[in-house]
Amino acid sequence: MTANRLEIIQQMLAQKPNDTFLLYGLANEYKNTGDLPRAIEIYNQLLEGNPDYVAAYYHCGQAQEKAGNEEAAAAVYDKGIAVARRLGDAHALSELQAARDILG
Numbered sequence: 001m002t003a004n005r006l007e008i009i010q011q012m013l014a015q016k017p018n019d020t021f022l023l024y025g026l027a028n029e030y031k032n033t034g035d036l037p038r039a040i041e042i043y044n045q046l047l048e049g050n051p052d053y054v055a056a057y058y059h060c061g062q063a064q065e066k067a068g069n070e071e072a073a074a075a076v077y078d079k080g081i082a083v084a085r086r087l088g089d090a091h092a093l094s095e096l097q098a099a100r101d102i103l104g
Contacts, residue, residue: 005025005029006026006029006030006033009025009026009029010026013026018049020046020050020053023042023045023046023049024053024055024059026042027039027040027042027046027059027060028059031059031062031063031066036063036067037067039060039063040063040064040067043056043059043063047060047079051083054096055092057076057079057080057081057083057084057092057096058077058080058092058095058096058099060076061073061074061076061077061096061100061103064076065103070103073103077099077100077103078100080092081096081097081100084096
């Protein structure tokens with residue numbers, strides 16, 4: 001089923017290559033299948049085009065952690081925390097701060 005989801009999202013992205021929600025879904029699918037480098041690449045692409053997509057910071061940080069990149073994860077969480085504060089997104093802020101605190 002995951003391969004089908006990947007294929008479907010990729011087909012949809014061919015129609016709308018900069019669709020933030022589709023990029024987020026694609027990155028999550030790559031993360032879920034264990035293709036962490038590809039997931040991180042897509043999260044970074046998404047955040048470059050839409051730096052206010054606050055949920056992507058958490059998931060990108062998680063992918064960085066799973067890939068063993070703790071410094072990169074900390075940097076992503078820190079950026080996400082700043083964005084969540086600026087946007088007034090208390091829920092995202094608490095999740096990002098908790099992830100950052102656990103990381104150390």
